[in-house]
Amino acid sequence: MSTEPRFDVPGTPVFDGRSSRRGFRMNKLFMSLRFAENRERFLADEKAYCEEFGLAPEQQEAVLARDWQAMIDLGGSIFYVYKLAMMDGRSMQYLGGVFAGMTEEEFVAVMRAGGRTDG
Amino acid sequence: MAEVIWGLATSHVPSIGAAMDRGKTEDPYWKPLFDGYRPAREWMAQHTPDVAIVVYNDHANGVDLDIVPTFGIGTADRYRVADEGFGRRPVPDVVGHPELSLHLLESLMDDGFDLTVFQELDVDHGLTVPLSIFCPDPGEAWPCPVVPLMVNVIQYPQPTAARCLALGRSIGRALETFHPDTKVAIFGTGGMSHQLAGARAGFINPDFDAMFLEAIETDPEKLAALSREDYIREAGSEGIEMIMWLIMRGAMNEQIRRVHSTYHVPASNTAAALALFDNRVPR
Numbered sequence: 001m002s003t004e005p006r007f008d009v010p011g012t013p014v015f016d017g018r019s020s021r022r023g024f025r026m027n028k029l030f031m032s033l034r035f036a037e038n039r040e041r042f043l044a045d046e047k048a049y050c051e052e053f054g055l056a057p058e059q060q061e062a063v064l065a066r067d068w069q070a071m072i073d074l075g076g077s078i079f080y081v082y083k084l085a086m087m088d089g090r091s092m093q094y095l096g097g098v099f100a101g102m103t104e105e106e107f108v109a110v111m112r113a114g115g116r117t118d119g
Numbered sequence: 120m121a122e123v124i125w126g127l128a129t130s131h132v133p134s135i136g137a138a139m140d141r142g143k144t145e146d147p148y149w150k151p152l153f154d155g156y157r158p159a160r161e162w163m164a165q166h167t168p169d170v171a172i173v174v175y176n177d178h179a180n181g182v183d184l185d186i187v188p189t190f191g192i193g194t195a196d197r198y199r200v201a202d203e204g205f206g207r208r209p210v211p212d213v214v215g216h217p218e219l220s221l222h223l224l225e226s227l228m229d230d231g232f233d234l235t236v237f238q239e240l241d242v243d244h245g246l247t248v249p250l251s252i253f254c255p256d257p258g259e260a261w262p263c264p265v266v267p268l269m270v271n272v273i274q275y276p277q278p279t280a281a282r283c284l285a286l287g288r289s290i291g292r293a294l295e296t297f298h299p300d301t302k303v304a305i306f307g308t309g310g311m312s313h314q315l316a317g318a319r320a321g322f323i324n325p326d327f328d329a330m331f332l333e334a335i336e337t338d339p340e341k342l343a344a345l346s347r348e349d350y351i352r353e354a355g356s357e358g359i360e361m362i363m364w365l366i367m368r369g370a371m372n373e374q375i376r377r378v379h380s381t382y383h384v385p386a387s388n389t390a391a392a393l394a395l396f397d398n399r400v401p402r
Contacts, residue, residue: 011318115323
């Protein structure tokens with residue numbers, strides 16, 4: 001599968017049909033975390049839960065390591081990935097900081113100052 | 120004929136709902152945004168519709184990626200408020216208007232818009248936050264029944280902006296043959312500029328947002344001519360949600376009157392805006 005970006009917009013992942021096919025099982029896992037009983041099962045044995053959902057090895061690795069960038073690169077949709085972050089008590093500002101290469105506090109401060117307007 | 124009395128374009132950022140649910144609207148972080156809503160809220164409270172069509176997108180709560188409907192319409196009596204992973208928002212479930220839903224479905228299909236039908240649907244912040252912006256204290260029930268109109272803006276290819284404007288115009292024509300004297304409000308939700316993932320996360324484009332806020336009233340054709348790539352480049356990968364405002368705009372008259380608008384950065388990672396338009400301009 002080509003990994004060429006769909007558009008020439010630097011630093012901007014576009015969640016398309018290819019990404020969605022690739023991330024299908026992983027996004028299903030994230031979706032399941034809306035429910036408390038699934039969160040409990042996941043936390044009791046994360047690896048087994050990933051296997052149950054049929055994640056590819058590199059996806060499982062990304063989930064277990066909380067490698068947020070890798071989850072996006074491997075077909076995660078940010079709205080689905082966020083379910084895992086929420087379970088961990090992480091905010092969208094924390095994730096924004098991870099993707100932008102800054103701390104959560106720095107990211108919040110940048111947003112409060114009007115956001116990253118130089119993109 | 121049924122009449123669109125007003126259109127509300129508004130962001131639907133989940134933290135806006137959370138700020139209301141947790142009583143934080145007077146906090147320094149949130150106060151400017153909610154102060155900006157006030158004149159619109161007062162005006163809407165004086166102009167309660169019989170039914171609202173809410174154009175929104177789901178965020179991994181009511182639907183997953185098994186099925187990705189480009190355009191969907193709810194035809195149910197009631198829609199449950201979704202549990203997005205942190206419990207349901209403490210707001211009323213949404214009462215539907217199946218009669219208008221089915222009328223729109225039939226009329227839009229005849230007009231070439233092949234909608235997916237939802238007989239059961241949990242509605243997430245994409246729909247409930249705009250309702251809270253319309254009505255901050257609903258008590259036991261929202262002020263009117265709702266027709267949910269769901270748009271895929273998450274997975275490329277989203278519908279084009281031009282198709283969204285055309286769908287809105289078709290909704291406008293469909294309402295001409297619905298029960299006389301039905302007063303309809305239409306909500307276009309999402310936006311403004313924001314990007315949640317990638318090295319450009321946190322991207323905000325106030326110039327594009329200002330242009331869009333103006334042109335949604337005066338020159339929607341200009342916005343309909345922009346490509347998906349234009350939206351993603353200029354408004355961020357999630358800013359493409361703004362195409363949903365064009366569905367609202369299309370359902371309204373050529374001449375509309377701006378009642379109030381406001382723009383604020385940030386609401387979490389997003390530029391938040393509201394624009395309220397009166398559709399009953401003497402011609």
